[in-house]
Each structure stands twice: as C-alpha cells, then as structure tokens.
Amino acid sequence: MISTLLSRLHHGPDGAPTHRLAYGADYNPEQWPREVWEEDVRLMREAGVNIVSLGIFSWARLQPGPDTWDFAWLDEVMDLLHAHGVGVDLATATASPPPWLTTAHPEILPVTDRGETLWPGARQHWRPTSPVFREHALRLVRELAARYAGHPALVAWHVNNELGCHNVYDYSDDAARAFRDWLRSRYGTTDALNHAWGTAFWSQRYSDWEQVLPPRLAASHPNPTQQLDFKRFSSDALKDHLLAERGILRELTPGVPVTTNFMVMPGTKGMNYADWAGEVDFVANDHYVVPGPRDRDELSFSANLTSGIAGGRPWFLMEHSTSAVNWQPVNRAKRPGELARDSLTHVAHGADAVCFFQWRQSVAGAEKYHSAMVPHAGPDSDVFRAVTALGDTLKALAPVAGSEREPAEVGILFDWESWWASEQDSHPTSLLDYHREALDWYSALLSLGIRADVVPTGAGLSRHRVLIAPVLHMVPAALAKDLTRYAEQGGHLVTTYFSGVVDENDHVWLGGHPGALRELLGIRVEEFGPLPAGQSVELDGAGAGTLWTDQIEVTGERTEVLARYRTGTHAGRPAVTRRSTDGGSASYVSTRLGADGLAALLPRLLEPAGVSSELPAAVRGSVEATVRRGPGGRFLFLVNRTDETVTVPGVAGEVLLGDGSGDGDEVVLAPRAVAVLRTPGD
Incomplete structure (x- = not known):
C-alpha cells in the first residue's frame, strides 16, 4: 500500500501522480504565527518536500473543549499545502490528551507498578485500556475522518504517534480488568491459567479470575509467566487501540492507506512490531542514532529489521533527525555528510520515504533543542543546505521507488x-x-x-x-x-x-x-x-x-x-x-x-x-553493500562507513548516485558518502 501513498503524491493542484520517493517531516504549524506558514511552503518547495505529517499533537487546538471544535486553521493549512504540491499524512491527534479531558476524567491517566499516577505535563498520558479515553479519542478520529475524507491533500492516515513510547505498561484497574479478559481469551479456564503460570510455586493458585492482577510491585520476583503474559497483553492492548482508530478511518476513507509509526531501535522492546505489521497498510518507522562505537551498525541493523518486519516490501521512514536530538545525555550534532548517509542507509534497506522530526525547529517546549529541517538559524544554514541537497538526491533516486530488498543468503x-x-x-x-x-x-x-x-x-x-x-x-x-x-x-x-x-x-x-x-x-x-x-x-x-x-x-x-x-x-x-x-x-x-x-x-x-562476501576484500568492513530490485532494475547501494575516501573496484552499472566518481568498473566514495548503481533486473 505504500505504492498507493506514493501515487497520491502530486506536484501541484492538478494532482498528477509521479514516480518518486517521498520526502518531508512532521509539520507543526500550530506552533507558529500565520505569516510563517507562507515561508514554510516556499521553503518546502525549495527543499523538495512532497509530504508532511500534520496534526500529531494538535488535539487541544482542534477540540478546545468537550463540545467545541476548531478546524478552520487546519483547513487553511491543508489547502495551503495542497496548493504547493505537498501531500499530507494526517495524524489522528490522539497521542496527547488535552488538559480539559484529563481534568474532567483523571481516570484516563496511567498508573505505574508502584501505584503512582503519571500526571499530565508531558505526552502520552493515557491508558491504552481506558474506555473513557477510547470514547473521546474515537470521537476525534471520526470528526477528522469525516471532515477531510475528500480533501485532495490527504495521502495517508497517521494513527496516534509512537504508540507505547511512554505508556506501554499501565497497571491501573482498567488494565487489570482488560488483562483478565485477555487471559480468559488466551487460556479459557483458571485451571489452564494455573498450569501456564506454574502457580503451584509459592502458593499462587487462582480460584477466580477476579483474583488475577497485573504484576504490580511485589515483595519479591513476580511470577515469570505472569510478567511475560503482561508484556504480551500490553503490546496487544496498544495494537487494539490502533485497530479501533483504523476501523473508523477505513469506514469513512476506504481508499486512504493507514499506518502508525513504529520505533524499531534499541531500548524500544515493549511493542511486538512483527505482530503489528499486518495491521497497517504500510510499515512506518522512527529511528534515532545513539552515538557510539557501533552506531553505524545499529542504524543499519534497525533499518534492516524494519524491512524484515515489512516482509521486504518498501516502508516509510517517518522520523529521524537532521542533526542533534534533545533527549540524550550529550546531544552531538551530525558531521557533514551524516544527514545524507543516515537517510540513504534507510533507503538502501527499503525505505521509500525519508522524513524527519521536524520541519521547523521549535522555539519553546521540551524539544526546542531537537534539530529540524529548518533550524533555529533559518534557511541560511548548513543544515538546510544539506536538507535541500538530500531533496535533490532523492529526486535522482526516483527509479528506486517501489523496489524491494533483494534477499540475502x-x-x-x-x-x-x-x-x-x-x-x-x-x-x-x-x-x-x-x-x-x-x-x-x-x-x-x-x-x-x-x-x-x-x-x-x-x-x-x-x-x-x-x-x-x-x-x-x-x-x-x-x-x-x-x-x-x-x-x-x-x-x-x-x-x-x-x-x-x-x-x-x-x-x-x-x-x-x-x-x-x-x-x-x-x-x-x-x-x-x-x-x-x-x-x-x-x-x-x-x-x-x-x-x-x-x-x-x-x-x-x-x-x-x-x-x-x-x-x-x-x-x-x-x-x-x-x-x-x-x-x-x-x-x-x-x-x-x-x-x-x-x-x-x-x-x-x-x-x-558456501557463503562469502560479494565485495572486494580491500573494502570489506569499510563499505556496506545492500541491494534493492524492482521493475526499474537492480539497485546496488554502496555506503562508505568510514571517514576516508574508499575506492570500490569490480562494480559496474549506471551510476544514479556517486558522491565521488565512477570510472569503468570502479566507484570512488568520498568520506561518509553513498553511491547507487543500477543494472538491468532479472
């Protein structure tokens, strides 16, 4: 279904489809005065942006009160983006409940295993199993879907945002009730549950479902299978919320693909994305590099795993960073060439879209020091020049769009x-x-x-x-x-x-x-x-x-x-x-x-x-080779993993991208550069 999304992208108001890779960012115009919006779309055209994720954290703006709605600003932004050839991956805006909702219904707030309430003030302060939250969230989704079903800028739906990033494990009474229902469905009887959990140990045998709780803070190690099942349940509870929102979107906009952004990266293990992948129309992922001696390996590994989750089919890089992030102990800016190399490594592993968080760097809030496509310094900056250069590169790689990763041995x-x-x-x-x-x-x-x-x-x-x-x-x-x-x-x-x-x-x-x-x-x-x-x-x-x-x-x-x-x-x-x-x-x-x-x-x-390297011995370890294959040919990506110039002999093909020079059967890669060569497919 990512092909459906790409076919919906267009250059202008005529809506003519084009074969291309998607390029863009999260766009948060509600953070800025109206006069900035015109500059935004002008710069988007300059950078080659053709898609943005819109409205991710705008619930409080869209619904200022329980029975009050304000879509006028979003109507204007949608129209403005469409007029400038930018498609919209429209978020359902349910990721961060507004203050009026948590004030009226504090029972939607998550609870830790220690019984502590997680209060508003950040984001994702909601219980995945709260029926009250579900009711209000789905009401918002229905309003959005009904209003924008026919809008020409709409190319995809973005359910919630980074589901489970901060609220994967909730130990509230709502969660306890839902956990018991999940266990009944899995085991059928308390006898089967007792067998699975080995409750003969430590006198834990259950005689009634109401006795079963999440693995809250205990005097010693909680039952291991109880812990494991709670992890399974928690992943399923978030998936169930995804399905609830998706159901309304498919009902009201059946031709618009639906996704949510996974987080395939170290430390994000609470969501079983392999299990979720079949529930979205195309896989999307957020990835952020954690600097270290093996950060190049980890980026490649995560992109590769995302492709595996997607079954080798093209997927969507929904978020990564142009430069520094804001949440690490030390937030290092990317060096020259790293913005492009990071992005193109994801493309090498199957991404048909390259997007960043975010379009314009915030002046306030917790992420004001998180880099963006337009940094605090404005368009007259190295970051924006690198962003624009990457836009040109992705245009040159348009033939790659729609191809799949060639399986390895x-x-x-x-x-x-x-x-x-x-x-x-x-x-x-x-x-x-x-x-x-x-x-x-x-x-x-x-x-x-x-x-x-x-x-x-x-x-x-x-x-x-x-x-x-x-x-x-x-x-x-x-x-x-x-x-x-x-x-x-x-x-x-x-x-x-x-x-x-x-x-x-x-x-x-x-x-x-x-x-x-x-x-x-x-x-x-x-x-x-x-x-x-x-x-x-x-x-x-x-x-x-x-x-x-x-x-x-x-x-x-x-x-x-x-x-x-x-x-x-x-x-x-x-x-x-x-x-x-x-x-x-x-x-x-x-x-x-x-x-x-x-x-x-x-x-x-x-x-x-009988497995051996396809690369010449001299460049093994210095260069990563990845292959995509599709109707447009076989595409060999060569990624220079080093800070030195590397010459790769014994390769041939049409050079779609060479951050160095191609001469006969060799390619010269500048430091931190990527080359792409095309040969006819089978």
Whole structure:
C-alpha cells in the first residue's frame, strides 16, 4: 500500500501522480504565527518536500473543549499545502490528551507498578485500556475522518504517534480488568491459567479470575509467566487501540492507506512490531542514532529489521533527525555528510520515504533543542543546505521507488518474545542483552562484507542458506520442528547460549539444555555457567568469551567440536559445536564472543553453506553493500562507513548516485558518502 501513498503524491493542484520517493517531516504549524506558514511552503518547495505529517499533537487546538471544535486553521493549512504540491499524512491527534479531558476524567491517566499516577505535563498520558479515553479519542478520529475524507491533500492516515513510547505498561484497574479478559481469551479456564503460570510455586493458585492482577510491585520476583503474559497483553492492548482508530478511518476513507509509526531501535522492546505489521497498510518507522562505537551498525541493523518486519516490501521512514536530538545525555550534532548517509542507509534497506522530526525547529517546549529541517538559524544554514541537497538526491533516486530488498543468503532471526523472556528477573545473569547479541552477529557480518537480512521469527526460513538465531530463548514445539526441518532440508542453523531453554509458557524444557534444540544440535548442557562482569575465558582459535559459558557434552555422532575452552571452569570442554545433517548443519556458540570474535569465527560457520562476501576484500568492513530490485532494475547501494575516501573496484552499472566518481568498473566514495548503481533486473 505504500505504492498507493506514493501515487497520491502530486506536484501541484492538478494532482498528477509521479514516480518518486517521498520526502518531508512532521509539520507543526500550530506552533507558529500565520505569516510563517507562507515561508514554510516556499521553503518546502525549495527543499523538495512532497509530504508532511500534520496534526500529531494538535488535539487541544482542534477540540478546545468537550463540545467545541476548531478546524478552520487546519483547513487553511491543508489547502495551503495542497496548493504547493505537498501531500499530507494526517495524524489522528490522539497521542496527547488535552488538559480539559484529563481534568474532567483523571481516570484516563496511567498508573505505574508502584501505584503512582503519571500526571499530565508531558505526552502520552493515557491508558491504552481506558474506555473513557477510547470514547473521546474515537470521537476525534471520526470528526477528522469525516471532515477531510475528500480533501485532495490527504495521502495517508497517521494513527496516534509512537504508540507505547511512554505508556506501554499501565497497571491501573482498567488494565487489570482488560488483562483478565485477555487471559480468559488466551487460556479459557483458571485451571489452564494455573498450569501456564506454574502457580503451584509459592502458593499462587487462582480460584477466580477476579483474583488475577497485573504484576504490580511485589515483595519479591513476580511470577515469570505472569510478567511475560503482561508484556504480551500490553503490546496487544496498544495494537487494539490502533485497530479501533483504523476501523473508523477505513469506514469513512476506504481508499486512504493507514499506518502508525513504529520505533524499531534499541531500548524500544515493549511493542511486538512483527505482530503489528499486518495491521497497517504500510510499515512506518522512527529511528534515532545513539552515538557510539557501533552506531553505524545499529542504524543499519534497525533499518534492516524494519524491512524484515515489512516482509521486504518498501516502508516509510517517518522520523529521524537532521542533526542533534534533545533527549540524550550529550546531544552531538551530525558531521557533514551524516544527514545524507543516515537517510540513504534507510533507503538502501527499503525505505521509500525519508522524513524527519521536524520541519521547523521549535522555539519553546521540551524539544526546542531537537534539530529540524529548518533550524533555529533559518534557511541560511548548513543544515538546510544539506536538507535541500538530500531533496535533490532523492529526486535522482526516483527509479528506486517501489523496489524491494533483494534477499540475502544469511538471515538473522529476531524474536520479540525471546527478547522479553530472556531478560526477565531471577535468571542465571542479569547482564544478558538480547539486542546487543543480535547486533554483535550483524556487526561481524558487516565487517566481513556479507549481506544479511534481519527477520522476525514468523518469516519463512527457507529463503536463507544460513539462519542465525542468537539467544533464541523461547522455542515452542512448533518452532523447534520448523528449525529441525530447515536444517535437515539443507539449511545451516547457528544458535547460541541460553537458546531453546523454555516453551511458550516460559516452562523449562526438561532433560538438559538447550532443551527444544538439544537433539538437533547434538549436545547436552547440564548447567549454565554465567560469568561475572569483567571476567572472560579463552577459546582455542576463537578469541575470548564473556558473559556466559556452558558445560557441553557432545551427544550426537555427527557433532564436531569447532572450538574448545582453553581457560575457565570448562577448560578443555567444547565451546563451539556443529552437527551435520543431510545437506545442512546446526551449530552452537556457548559464549558471548562480541563482534570481533564472531568475525573470526563466522567464516568457519559459513563455510558449509558456501557463503562469502560479494565485495572486494580491500573494502570489506569499510563499505556496506545492500541491494534493492524492482521493475526499474537492480539497485546496488554502496555506503562508505568510514571517514576516508574508499575506492570500490569490480562494480559496474549506471551510476544514479556517486558522491565521488565512477570510472569503468570502479566507484570512488568520498568520506561518509553513498553511491547507487543500477543494472538491468532479472
């Protein structure tokens, strides 16, 4: 459906569609006097902006009182944008309730696990399960949809904003009632609930549904499966709100695509976006770089995962930053070239739209130091010149629009429920970081110049010759069968410590670890060996491991030992194993090797699959290669990950973008630059 959105974008009042990438930002004209609006649309045309997200935080302006509406200003803005060829992704404005609503109905405010009320004064101060909030929010959505259903500027609907960013977990009485309803639907009877939650432990058996509560602050560790189910429920509660708003929008504007902005980035794990993706007409994502030694890897990883969530189809980058943000301990401005490189890395991984928060930098409020397309310094600034240059670049890349990511031979499995379950309390270690382990593998592959797809658990397994499943902690029986079938039919599975340990109820698979995957891997682990912070063990031929070790016993006749521990409690025992199957294999890595250690080990793990880099050896690690393919051809993106000039030999094709020079079969990439080459598609 992103193709539907793109086809609705136009150059002018005639509404003529064009093949293009979308480009724009959140636009908040209600923050500015009327005379600024004319300058805004003039500068938008100069920058090449063709879409804006409008009205995201405007509920108090649109509805000043319970029975008072003010659409005149929004009518004018919609008309003005349309007249200047800018399409509107119109928000439902339900993200931040107005003061009159929270004053009249404080029962819509979220409650923490400690029983503390989260008061107004910021944003997202609403309970996802509040029937009072739902009633008022849907009334607003209906008013908006009815009024703008036929407006020519409307190209998409933007439900709420960053659902769950600040209110994913609510422990109120509304949440308790909704949680019980969700549990009844999942389990049917209290007996089934008691079995799933293992309530024989600590005398927790429930005899009536009304006894069940969210995992509020307790004297000790709350029931683990109760915690896990509350995470599932909380993601579903937000999804249910998305569906409620979407239902009205589809009823009144059936031809307009509907989305909401995900937040696929580290630390945002409460929403199971793989589960949500089928409920939107196109996937949209917000992403912000957290500066650090692996920030390039993380940006690529998140963009790649967003593509995986979207099933490889084009998606919409709804928000990222032109320069500094305002919410990190130290907010660093982007260096020259980083604005374009960040944006084009998302495009390389399937984004058909590049948008920022926000169009014009605020003069007041909590985000006044957050960068924008038009900064405080105005259009006579390096930021706006970079913004305008990117607009020209995206016009040149118009042939890329509508193409999909070409599948890679290697896939990294990313599983939200394993993320949730593996990091809960009362575990062998509190130092485990699921996202970091997955990123380690991705970073190692990037350093080797090997393309990989990051895909959710529900994606088809057979498309990848190698499937890496880091810390796949939760493995239901059905998934175990799928993974076994994958390896037995010629696929090459690689998994790690703390994988295959529990089923969907967070119950341990008995008989030894890694439980559900024990026979497939041909090993048995009697006891975990987590390592204290700062402690490491050496492996022969595979560097040093941290965080975790396992006491591995080889049980399969076809299982070979690829590396052993040289030091530590398990010195001499296997550390990395591989069991051969008919045409495939299943490997196990029992410690955290980090990106560098994995880069040293990966060639041995990939060798049976015949996977190697498509890049020349001289540029591996310096350049990231990504491929999109569509009716317009095959598009090779080359991203310079370094601050030095890099020459990439052995590449050919029409140079759509070269931030350097193309000469015969080589491309020269300036520091932090991106090149795009097109060859005919299959």
